[in-house]
Amino acid sequence: MFQPNMFENHHHLLDMGHKSPEDELDIIRDDEFESKSGTDIMEVPGSGDEQDPNQRPNKKKRYHRHTQHQIQEMETFFKECPHPDDKQRKELGRRLALEPLQVKFWFQNKRTQMKAQHERSENSQLRAENEKLRTENIRYKEALTNATCPNCGGPAAIGEMSFDEQHLRIENARLREEIDRISGIAAKYVGKPMLTYPHLAPTPGATSRALDNIVGGSNNFAPQSGIVGEMYGASNDILRTFPRPTDADKPFIIELAVAAMEELVRLSQAGEPLWIQNSSHISEVTLCQEEYMRTFPRGIGPTPLGFTSESSRESAVVIMNHLSLVDILMELDKWTRVFAGLVSRALVLEVLSTGVAGNKNGALQVMTAEFQVPSPLVPTRENYFVRYCKQQADGTWAVVDVSLDNLRPNQIPRCRRRPSGCIIQEFPNGYSKVTWIEHIEFDDRAVHSIYKPLVNSGLGFGAKRWIATLDRQCERLASAMASNIPAGDVSAVINTTEGRKSMLKLAERMVMSFCSGVGASTAHTWTTLSGSGSDDVRVMTRKSVDDPGRPPGIVLSAATSFWLPVPVKRVFDFLRDENSRSEWDILSNGGLVQEMEHIANGRDPGNCVSLLRVNSANSSQSNMLILQESCTDPTGSYVIYAPVDVIAMNVVLGGGDPDYVALLPSGFAILPDGQGTNGGRMYEMGSGGGSLLTVAFQILVDSVPTAKLSLESVATVNNLIKCTVERIKSAVICDTQ
Template identity: 35%
Template sequence: MLGLVYVNEPLWVKSSVDEGWLIHRESYDRTFSNSNRPYKSSTARIESSRSFGVVPMTAIDLIKNFRDPIKWMNMFPTIVTKARIVDVLDSGNTEVSIQLMYEKLHILSPLVEARDFVFIRCCKQLDQTTWIMVDVSYDLFKEIKTCAPSYAWKFPSGCVIQDTGDGKSMVAWIEHVQIDEKCQVNHIFRDLLCGRQTYGAERWIVTLQRMSERYNFAMPVTCATTDDSQGEGVKNVMNLSQRMVKSFCETLSMTDKLDFSTSSHLNNEDRVSIRKNEEITQPKGFIATAATSLWVPLSFETIFNLLKDNNTRCQWDVLSGGNNVTERDRVLTGTCSKNYITFIQPMPIENNMLVLQESSIDKMGAFLIYGPIDSTTYTSFLNGGDGEKVVILPSGIIISPDGRLASGMNSNGNAQNGSILTVAFQKLICANNSISQDQHMEAMVYIQSLLSSTVSKIKATLGCSD
């Protein structure tokens, strides 16, 4: 791992597509000969990447987050769906830990399957300011691969973290995996979203930077309350929104839990799932989820700026009921003024309802994730009440660059950038313990119709109806 971090040629070569670094296969195999490799397959492909970045968190704090599977998921809510420790192999030394772990990584589209890894994670202190985290796959797939949607193998991957002494760290990240998909996927969206853009080292670094900033940022409320518990209220808002974002991203891993996936009611790229929920943080009962992804000939920054504008929200958001909205409160989550949590109030006020929304953008993409919340609950936890059990069912929009330098040609014959727009809705359809097959089908048709209508409205708002 250390031999890969700071060496360029011959182990690394420049990509002809995006100028990023790729591992040179023959040089790697000669330098690191090892018979413990995954099986060879004509359908398997290898992905490799390397990235560097300054992260606003100390090395020891980063390592503590990486050792804890819950904190690991919270640091990477848009990448890691599940994580747990299978076994602790060595925890007697504070300077080194070895854990056998499982994780599921997801892509922000319902059209591409998740990736499952079982791996050994070693975290070790190299000197007073430097730590290393190395992940390498462990062959438990003989026991679990029949239930895994993909066969994914980690070559030594991870990061080297050097504390810079000012509350920040310099992080060098390497991703090196072999992927062999075992089920039918949408190869167009997979090719546009997978690899360096979505699972590459730069995505991990940028997400780590963003989430570290989110945790450390001194968040002012633009419409501040006068209550002394404002600080606790802001903390509650941050925690609730973080939970909402993570919950929403988890719903997008839909390839292994589809209902009526071949129904004539569905468009080719739409996915519908109906599940029974027992969690206290979401409405109890049967929840319908519908999601889709589509290509849009606009940059992700342009789409994000148009959709986050409250003045045009009524043109596409079904939660607003076609009415104008006004902003009640805002909590900044970083130095970029476009990254914030906001409470939106549809006008006129109906059913005592507000909308909690988190908007976020970085160089790898953007999202708007939102959910309804009643104003009484809002007032309670904003003034310091317990927000841990607040019920919220998120929907939202993920905007990802399509991973190509040019995605098509415009009317003038010039290269045109594009984005993958993923839209997902969730709705409680029945609070009972069971539903009939007819109710099931009616709910599927309804939620898909809601999705289709919203996508059409979004495309019209963006000027991309054709």
């Protein structure tokens, strides 16, 4: 828990440069200047420290009145940066025909004036709260004095007042807490008392509504490929239940963000004994918790009872400009697109600062997000946190997150993040070196047993997964922005770069839709069809209305996860290969699958977008087009696909807008099982350990959004997904024997 006045050198979050002691302390020296309503500055030749106190000044004091234009310009600058450094003062003085010292004095006056106004406002609020407390106490005393027995009408006995007394105690305790909080703010103490967390009971599995509630009249079953996508029509209502910060909370948030930034930078540079070699996990180093608590004794409090601590640090050189990386991390839409496999949902609750000088330096925002593993068997980790971005003195950029759970003491989180984030260093030729740090505390008792080794290894939510995802996505973005068609592409129908970009954009939407719907997000209501085994099928229904990117009607989503004694690479290569597709894809109906387009979007040959044509064995059936993206990195792999309309796809290939192509994405998420040899590092070579495979489909069961689901449809999709699983198991296990 951060204590009062512990960061006395960081009172001003938006300070972008070095400040002199006078700037830091905001002191107006009477022997240097006086102010008249913030517009007149009295100038004295030399400071009082340089003159004999017994010697009378040989010149009269002179006053300088700023022009209205000068005041307006400095007022505007003050709103963005109340603490300009020497360079900024000189530049401002040059533009306004003022000496840097005059600019300095004006800003000191302005800060003092603002501080005085703020303190007057706080004092007024404090007096009002005191009066409220006094009035409430008088009212309660009168109520106690005049209380009567409800049975006889006489004076109430002490024992009969126990309920009222308890109510009064609770109310008075609340009022005392409120007045103490305001008093603390008025005194500039922004620390919070350390919270104690009771032992957490095991989190029960999400209770799904019974099938009786989602099954209605009979419907014809019309299978159409697809997989779990976003929850159609779902909003961020659950995320919006997190509190917006009050004005009283903001000083605490600022102090917490500044301290978290300092901690992140130190963690990125430290070695032993703070970071120690780790042979039992995927990450090569982990924090020594005893040394960590000695180095950073003040923080967000001790690890809650029953929580597991996970820490990791990874570095990589990625193909992206450092400022573009900062924009991705600080812009919600970009961040959720790049990390779609990790971030199921996110919301910015409040922006406290947008930064200064036209960039993200000093940007500060309060957020909430769900982090996920692509399987219904791993609960998402909901975080309520502040994100702070700052350029360091050496030119590097840092972005840090830290949990704000102390601002909602009545709710016990299942997960919280100690200072986590990344340091971004500029490299030549548009490259950047990124050092990522994740320090998480979580309750893993709701994680299914087959996924616990993966989660505990750090491959589920640790720094390795964040950095591997970022590296792969940077390659994908570089491919999408290519101004010509690279030699690695195989094209039969795309002749323009516009068509190539449209196809990549459509594939990106397909991947995001898959990732947002395959996990255990709180926006989903999964129903387990049978038993409690890991490979049981889970289903949910969604309704699509007036969405040009999805077919209208009722969609049934189904997913299952299971373990395979086969390395990730073997499963990934089998599922993405069009030549082996007929071995598992029931919809291909034994037809020949041909790759018409192939767009490479990464160093690994498995990272690509393809357009497949299924030539049906039955001449009476029309051919089918399938859009597919496969991607892989050391922490996992995906094969995601969706049938596409031929006419709509021709528009996309010609460079048309892909947003109006209706998709129901299906696919596979293939993760290592966390039990490989040598701490799992053989997964990177694809030759060790087993795989955790999640299979998911989407079925359009009725084109009428108001229709209900039939038991027949549920049974059909259950059989469909189980048949697919058996085919995959048979094919990949037999091939390895």
